[in-house]
Amino acid sequence: xxxxxxxxxxxxxxxxxxxxxxxxxxxxxxxxxSSAVDPGGLDAEAVFDRxxxxxxxxxxxxxxxxxxxxxxxxxxxxxxxxxxEPGFSHVxxxxxxxxxxxxxxxxxxxxRYADLRALEAESAGTVQFEAAVGGAIPILSTIADFGPGxxxxxxxxxxxxxxxxxxxxxxxxLGYEHVLAEAQDLGVAEADPAFDxxxxxxxxxxxxxxxxxxxxxxxxxxxxxxxxxxxSIPASALDLAAEDGRTVRLIGEATADGVRVGPRLVPQxxxxxxxxxxxxxxxxxxxxxxxxxxxxxAGGPETATAILSDVTRLE
Amino acid sequence: xxxxAASTPDAANADGDAAVSDPETDGGERPxxxxxxxxxxxxxxxxxxxxxxxxxxxxxxxxIFHERGNLTPRGHIPVEVxxxxxxxxxxxxxxxxxxxxxxxxxxxxERYGEELTLLLVGDIVDTDLSDTLRRIESSTDATLADLxxxxxxxxxxxxxxxxxxxxxxxxxxxxxxxxxxxxDEKGLNVIEPLVEVxx
Numbered sequence: 078x079x080x081x082x083x084x085x086x087x088x089x090x091x092x093x094x095x096x097x098x099x100x101x102x103x104x105x106x107x108x109x110x111s112s113a114v115d116p117g118g119l120d121a122e123a124v125f126d127r128x129x130x131x132x133x134x135x136x137x138x139x140x141x142x143x144x145x146x147x148x149x150x151x152x153x154x155x156x157x158x159x160x161x162e163p164g165f166s167h168v169x170x171x172x173x174x175x176x177x178x179x180x181x182x183x184x185x186x187x188x189r190y191a192d193l194r195a196l197e198a199e200s201a202g203t204v205q206f207e208a209a210v211g212g213a214i215p216i217l218s219t220i221a222d223f224g225p226g227x228x229x230x231x232x233x234x235x236x237x238x239x240x241x242x243x244x245x246x247x248x249x250x251l252g253y254e255h256v257l258a259e260a261q262d263l264g265v266a267e268a269d270p271a272f273d274x275x276x277x278x279x280x281x282x283x284x285x286x287x288x289x290x291x292x293x294x295x296x297x298x299x300x301x302x303x304x305x306x307x308x309s310i311p312a313s314a315l316d317l318a319a320e321d322g323r324t325v326r327l328i329g330e331a332t333a334d335g336v337r338v339g340p341r342l343v344p345q346x347x348x349x350x351x352x353x354x355x356x357x358x359x360x361x362x363x364x365x366x367x368x369x370x371x372x373x374x375a376g377g378p379e380t381a382t383a384i385l386s387d388v389t390r391l392e
Numbered sequence: 393x394x395x396x397a398a399s400t401p402d403a404a405n406a407d408g409d410a411a412v413s414d415p416e417t418d419g420g421e422r423p424x425x426x427x428x429x430x431x432x433x434x435x436x437x438x439x440x441x442x443x444x445x446x447x448x449x450x451x452x453x454x455x456i457f458h459e460r461g462n463l464t465p466r467g468h469i470p471v472e473v474x475x476x477x478x479x480x481x482x483x484x485x486x487x488x489x490x491x492x493x494x495x496x497x498x499x500x501x502e503r504y505g506e507e508l509t510l511l512l513v514g515d516i517v518d519t520d521l522s523d524t525l526r527r528i529e530s531s532t533d534a535t536l537a538d539l540x541x542x543x544x545x546x547x548x549x550x551x552x553x554x555x556x557x558x559x560x561x562x563x564x565x566x567x568x569x570x571x572x573x574x575x576d577e578k579g580l581n582v583i584e585p586l587v588e589v590x591x
Contacts, residue, residue, distance in 0.1 A: 232586070309581050313542035314513045314552040318583075320540065321509060321554060328586050342509060342585040349586070 078388055079116075081105035081147035083167050084154035085125075085134060087377030088181050088208070092151055092384050093121045099385040106134050107142035109154075114145045143170045149177040149388055153208075156183040156281065158299060165189055168196070168204070175201035179387045181208035181380055187281040190288045191296045205387035210282045211235055211356050213379035214372040215386070217289060223362065225292040230332040230361040235282040237354030237374050238266045238273035239307050239327040243340070244352040247315040247324050253308065265354055275306035276327060280338040283329035286358075287336050297336055305339035318342055324350050423476045425454060428486065429498040431468040439471065445488035452476040465506065465564055465587055468495070507537060508564055510571065512553045514580035517543055521553070524574060531570045534559040 078101045082089050085108045093103050102118040113124050113135025128134050143150075150171035154164050161184030168185050171178045173196075180186060185193050186206045197204045207217045220228060234240050238260060245256045257274070260266035272278050280302040287297040307327050318324050326349060328341040343350050348369050351357045356374025359367055373379040428446075432438040439458060446453060454474040464470050477485065489496050497506070516524070525536055534557040543551030559567050568584055575582045 305581070309513060309550070310583070311513055311550040311552055313544055313550070314511050314583060317511060317540050317542050317552050317554040323509070323585075325511070325583055340583050342511060342583055347586075 078102075078148040078392060079104045079146065080149055080151055080388065081107075081142050081145050081171075082151045082153060083107050083139075083142060084152065084182070085128065086153065086155065088380045088384070089151070089153035090125060091377035091381035092153065093119070093124065095378065095381050095385060096388075099389060101385065101388055104147050105142035105145035107137075107139040108134050109139065111135055112137040112139050112142035114141055116146060143167060147176060149179055149391055151179050151181070151384055151388070152185075153181040153384070156187075156278075158184065158188060158277075161185045161188045165192070168193065172196045172200035172202050172204070177202045177388075177391045178204045179208070179384050179391070180204065180206040181384055183209045183278075183281040183285060186288070187284040188298050190285075190298070194293070203391060205390060206285070207387045208380045208383035210285050211358060211370075212372070212374040212376060213382050214356060214358065214370050214374060215383070216286070216358050216370055218386070218390075219360075219368075219370060220286075220289055223360070223368075225290050227363050227365075228290055228360045229363060230330065231283070231286045231290060231358055232328060232330040232332070233349055233356070233358035233369075234279075234326055234351055235329055235356050235358065235374055236273050236276075236279040236327055237356055238270060239276070239279065240351060240356070241265050241354045242274065243307060243310070243315070243325055243327060246310070246312055247319060248352075250312055250316065252312045253310060274308055276304045276338045277306075279327060279329045280304045280336065283331045283336045283338055287331040290331060302336035302338060304337075307340050310340055319345070322346075326350055423452065423478050424482075426475050426477065426482050427498070428473045428475060428489070428496060430471045430473065430489070431464045431466065431495045431497055432471055434469055441492060442471070442489065442494045443473070445492050445494070446473065446475055446485055449485045449488050450477055450481050451485050464497075467587075470497070506559055506564060508534070508557045508559060508567060509585055510555055510557070510568075511583035512555065512571075512575060512580050513583065514550060514575075514578070515547075516541070516551045516553050516580060517547045519578040519580060524578060524580075525555075527574050528555075528557070528571055531574070532557075532559065532567045533563060534567045 080096060080101055080103045082092050082103055093106055096103050104116055105114045106119060106124055111133035113119055114137055124134050152164050152167050164182040165185045168178050186209050193204060210216050241260055242256045257266055280299055284297045284299055284302055315325055322345050323342045324345050325340050326343050329338040349357055357371040359369050362368055430442055432442060454476050457472040459470045462470055486496055529536060537558045538556035540554040572582055
C-alpha cells in the first residue's frame with residue numbers, strides 16, 4: 078500500500094523506516110511545518126537527514142501530504158484532547174477522499190468516537206487504530222477476533238511510565254519525585270510527565286477500549302472516565318502494601334459500570350502486577366475465563382509494528 | 393461480633409487436646425447439622441482439599457452445594473457444605489479449614505463475611521486518625537480488624553495507613569463508598585483493592 082505519514086515523532090519516523098519491510102511504500106511525509114511527497118516512494122534516510130539538518134522533511138506545505146495520492150493515511154501526530162485537532166481534520170480529509178486511515182493518535186478515537194464512526198460510515202475508507210491502545214500488543218485485533226460481545230470487561234496496566242515509577246518505588250523504597258527524575262533521565266518519562274502520571278493517557282486507552290467493547294451501544298469520552306493519578310502516593314504506601322504481600326499499580330478498567338483509572342492494591346504476584354514499562358491487559362470473556370495480553374506498550378518501532386499490521390489488514 | 397469464632401483459637405485447641413487425652417468426650421453430645429459457607433479459588437483439587445479438614449476432625453458430610461458459575465465479589469467460587477457433628481467439634485472443624493487456607497465466609501449462624509484491605513494516604517495523623525477510623529466503623533457495618541501506620545516523616549506530611557476491614561458479604565461496594573466520602577472530606581486518598589467482579 079501507498080502510505081502518507083502525518084507526524085514524524087518516534088512513531089511516525091519508525092513507520093517510515095519499517096514500511097518497506099512490510100511491503101508498503103511511503104509516498105508522503107509531513108511534520109507540522111513541511112512535507113515531502115514522492116509518488117515513487119520516499120527514501121527514509123534522505124527525509125530524516127534533512128529533518129535533522131534543516132528542521133523540515135521537505136519543500137512542501139503540510140497540506141501537500143494530505144492531498145497526495147496514497148491508499149492509507151497514517152495519523153501519528155501528538156494526542157490532543159477535546160476536539161482532538163488537528164488529528165481529527167487529517168482523518169476527515171482522508172475519509173472524505175475515500176482513503177483508509179490508521180491512527181496512532183488517541184484523541185479522535187477517545188474524544189470523538191461517534192464523529193469518527195459517522196465519517197467512516199460515509200466513506201469507502203476504513204479506520205484502524207490498534208496502535209492507539211497498548212503499543213505493540215494486539216489488543217484491538219484480539220477483541221475483533223474474539224467478538225466484542227464475548228468480552229465483558231477489560232482491565233490492566235496501559236501506561237508504562239506510571240508502572241515504571243510505581244514498580245521502582247516499590248522495589249527500591251524510593252519516593253515519587255526521586256523515581257520520576259530517574260525515569261526522566263532514562264527517557265521513560267517526559268519532561269512534562271502530567272499526561273502519564275495523572276492517569277490521562279491510561280484513561281484515554283480505556284475509553285477507547287470501552288468504545289470498542291460497547292460496539293456502538295454507548296459512546297464514551299474522557300469526561301465519562303473516573304481518573305486518579307499516582308502523584309500523591311508516598312513510598313510508605315508501597316511499603317505497607319508489600320508487608321501484606323501486595324503492591325500498587327495504576328490500573329484501568331473498562332466494564333459495564335464505565336471507565337475507571339486509578340492506583341489500586343493488587344497481589345504482588347498478580348498477573349496485572351507487571352514491572353517496569355511493561356503493559357498488560359486482562360479480558361473477562363463469557364465462555365473462556367480470563368485472557369491476558371502483555372508486552373511493550375510504547376516506543377517508536379513497537380508502536381509502528383501495530384500501525385503496519387493495521388495497514389496490512391486493510392489490503 | 394463477627395470475629396467471635398475466629399478469636400477463640402485457644403478454646404478450639406483446648407477442645408482438640410481434650411479429645412486426644414479423653415476420647416470419651418467424643419460422643420458426649422448428640423450430633424447436630426451445621427452449614428458452612430466457603431469460597432474456593434477456581435483450581436483443580438481445591439474442593440477436595442477443603443473437605444479433608446472436615447472428615448479428619450470428625451465431621452460427617454451431609455451435602456455439598458458447589459455453586460459453579462456463581463462468583464463471590466472476590467472472584468472465587470462459593471461452596472455450601474452441610475456437616476453433621478457434635479457442637480463442640482464444630483469450632484475445631486472451622487479452625488482446621490482456616491489452617492488449610494480455606495476462606496470460611498459463614499459457619500453456623502455466624503457470618504464472617506469478607507475482609508477488605510485498603511490504603512489511606514495523605515496527612516493521616518493530623519486529620520485525626522481515631523476519628524477517621526471511628527467514622528468508618530460507624531457509617532458502615534465494617535469493623536476494623538487490623539491497622540498499620542507508616543509516617544516516616546512524622547506528622548504533617550504524607551503518611552500511609554493500611555486498614556483491614558471485616559464486613560458482611562456483598563457489602564464491599566457500600567463500604568468503599570463510605571470510606572471514599574470520609575477520605576474526601578479529610579483530603580485523604582484511598583487506594584482500593586482491585587476486586588474483580590464477574591457479571
